[in-house]
Amino acid sequence: MFTESLVKLGKVRSEIREIFEYGNKRKKEIGEENVFDFSIGNPSVPAPESVDKAIMDLVNNYDSVKLHGYTSAQGDAEVRGSIADYINNRFKTEITADNIYMTCGAASSLTIIFNAILQKDDECIVFTPYFPEYGVFMERTGAKLVECKSDENTLQIDFDELEKVITEKTKAVVINSPNNPSGVVYTEETIEKLSKKLKEKEEEYGHSIFLISDEPYRELVYDGQELPYLINYYDNTFVCYSYSKALSLPGERIGYIVVSPKMKDEKDAYAAICGSGRALGYVCASSMYQRVIEKCLDDTADTSIYKKNRDLLYNALTDMGFDCIYPDGAFYLFMKSKGEDARAFCEKAKEFELLLVPADSFGTPGFVRIGYCVKTEQIENALPAFEKLAQAYK
Numbered sequence: 084m085f086t087e088s089l090v091k092l093g094k095v096r097s098e099i100r101e102i103f104e105y106g107n108k109r110k111k112e113i114g115e116e117n118v119f120d121f122s123i124g125n126p127s128v129p130a131p132e133s134v135d136k137a138i139m140d141l142v143n144n145y146d147s148v149k150l151h152g153y154t155s156a157q158g159d160a161e162v163r164g165s166i167a168d169y170i171n172n173r174f175k176t177e178i179t180a181d182n183i184y185m186t187c188g189a190a191s192s193l194t195i196i197f198n199a200i201l202q203k204d205d206e207c208i209v210f211t212p213y214f215p216e217y218g219v220f221m222e223r224t225g226a227k228l229v230e231c232k233s234d235e236n237t238l239q240i241d242f243d244e245l246e247k248v249i250t251e252k253t254k255a256v257v258i259n260s261p262n263n264p265s266g267v268v269y270t271e272e273t274i275e276k277l278s279k280k281l282k283e284k285e286e287e288y289g290h291s292i293f294l295i296s297d298e299p300y301r302e303l304v305y306d307g308q309e310l311p312y313l314i315n316y317y318d319n320t321f322v323c324y325s326y327s328k329a330l331s332l333p334g335e336r337i338g339y340i341v342v343s344p345k346m347k348d349e350k351d352a353y354a355a356i357c358g359s360g361r362a363l364g365y366v367c368a369s370s371m372y373q374r375v376i377e378k379c380l381d382d383t384a385d386t387s388i389y390k391k392n393r394d395l396l397y398n399a400l401t402d403m404g405f406d407c408i409y410p411d412g413a414f415y416l417f418m419k420s421k422g423e424d425a426r427a428f429c430e431k432a433k434e435f436e437l438l439l440v441p442a443d444s445f446g447t448p449g450f451v452r453i454g455y456c457v458k459t460e461q462i463e464n465a466l467p468a469f470e471k472l473a474q475a476y477k
Contacts, residue, residue, distance in 0.1 A: 088222065097215060098444050099123055102429075106438045113436070119465035120438045121453045124263065124414065126331040128384045128456075134330055137378040141371060154373060156366035157357055158185025158339070162373045166339060169380045174312040182344050184356050185368040187336040189299045192323035194220045196340060197255075199352075199359035200293055201226035205254035210240055211446035212417070214263050214297070226254065230446050238267040238408060238417075240277055249284055255293040256281065260310065261300040264445050264452035265417040266393075266410020268304060271311050278317040291319050291347050299325035299338070302383045304412040305390045318345040321356075326376050328414075331384040337372040389414045392455040392462055399466050403473040414456040417442070421476035425451050431475060435468040 099122055106120040141150055157163070163180035170178050186192045201207060203225030209217055210231050218228045231248045234241045258277070260269040281292050296313040301324065304310060313320045325338035342353045360366050396416055400407055406419040418439075420428035425441035429451060432439050442450035455462060 092219065097219075099440055102438050102440055109436070109438075116464070118436050118438065119461060119468055121455065121457065121465075122438045122440055124328070124454050124456055125333060126328060126384065126414075126456050127458050128331050128386070128388050130331040131379070131382045131384055133379045133382045134332070134375060137375045138371075140378070141374055145374070150371055150374070152370060153367050154185075154370050156361060158183065158368060159370070159373050162377045163339075165377045165380065170312075170341065174315060176312065176314055177344055178314075178341060179344070181353060182342045182349075184340040184342070184353070184360060185373055186323075186338050186340055186360075187365060187368050188327055188333075188338045189297060189323045189325035190216065190220065191336070191363075191365045192325070192338055192340045193217065193257075193295070193297060195356055195359045195363060195365055196293075196295055196321050196323065197221040197224055197226070198363060199355040201254055204252065206250060206252040207255040207257065208245070208248060208253060209257045209446070210259075212238070212262070212264050212442055212450070213257070213446055214259060215444040215446075217257060227252075229253075238262070238265050239269060239273050242276060242280065245277075245280065249280075251288045253284070253288075253292055254290075255295055257295045257297060258313075259297040261298075261303060261410075261412025263300065263413055264415045264440070264442060264450075265408050266413045266415050267408065267417075268308050268310065268411040271309070274311045274313065274316050281317060281319075285319075294320045296320060296322045298322065299328050300413040302329040303386050303389060303414060305393065306411060308411045310412075314341065314343045314345070318343055319347060329383045330376065330379060332372070335369065335372050337369055337376055388459065389456060392457070392459055395459065396453065396455050396462050399462075400469060403470055405469075405473065414454060416453040416455055417447075418451050418453060420449055420451050421473075423449050425449055432472055434475075435471050437465065437468050437472060 102122040106118055110118045160180055163183040166183055167178040167180050170176055197220055201224040205226040206229045207226055208229045208231050210233050229248050232244045285292050294317045301310055320343045322341040327333035340356055346352050397407055408417040422428055429439045429441045440452040442452055
């Protein structure tokens with residue numbers, strides 16, 4: 084009677100959401116202060132004051148009908164033009180408003196792109212570890228998600244492994260830097276090498292291979308790290324951007340797609356994005372929040388708090404004997420579980436009210452993700468529980 088695959092998706096939450104909901108239940112039972120929930124990437128840092136000022140200014144001084152009315156399907160032209168100017172000034176690109184499609188966050192950006200470019204039996208490569216919803220977003224296209232194992236020590240791209248999995252059926256490659264769940268940032272050397280490899284494979288196979296840069300964590304980088312802007316390295320690039328993390332607006336669902344102006348058949352590519360958004364019903368992202376972010380393009384939330392949290396958590400857990408990947412960005416710590424079964428390790432952690440996410444669904448068994456986008460006080464209070472967890476395996 085109903086679409087079976089969608090019934091299944093509706094009945095079973097993602098593993099992250101399951102743990103998050105368990106945490107909500109547990110907090111009601113024993114008190115929020117007694118549960119150390121590191122499950123979900125929900126920023127604890129408030130949006131900058133400029134966001135609230137922009138909202139109040141728009142509500143008080145902007146035409147109410149226009150503020151809450153429809154924009155063009157792909158987004159307000161002036162907003163898109165402002166974003167294009169901002170990107171061009173920052174990254175020395177030549178983007179116009181007609182390269183940008185406003186979206187309800189990075190999730191809808193990815194879904195729109197997958198449906199615009201992927202067809203049945205196409206293959207899309209993702210590098211482990213990766214956000215597990217990629218498979219959900221592309222499922223309706225009939226394309227196949229192909230995992231490529233990253234270098235086990237650095238989690239940079241392992242190009243020997245890439246050579247094994249890339250085929251004539253490869254239509255797209257997704258990269259996520261800074262990475263969820265590991266916090267790893269791809270170096271410029273990695274990006275240059277990937278771009279060169281994809282260009283070689285385009286020539287060999289005689290068709291375009293699209294590079295999709297999923298970058299909601301772009302502004303969350305530490306220690307002077309620089310993030311390459313992919314359009315400047317590879318012509319057939321789509322960029323997915325979200326203000327969920329940079330401006331601490333995850334619930335407002337606002338972001339955009341950039342179609343590289345250097346992409347082959349660029350006008351048709353943009354038309355495919357518009358058509359995909361139309362077919363999926365992802366048209367006219369929040370009118371008010373389009374205009375809010377236009378006023379806040381140079382602003383971010385106070386991301387220094389995440390760096391403080393990272394340093395505190397990483398140093399404490401490594402001192403306890405846990406093996407962690409050092410994160411250069413985002414707000415996740417990727418830690419090896421004690422024992423090979425990460426799910427069993429996370430169940431053990433629950434005994435100490437620690438809610439961690441096993442990374443099996445991220446394509447990396449034996450690891451767990453710890454979201455440190457929480458109040459610093461929670462990390463401080465959780466450290467004795469982590470110590471007890473460490474002792475339980477000695």
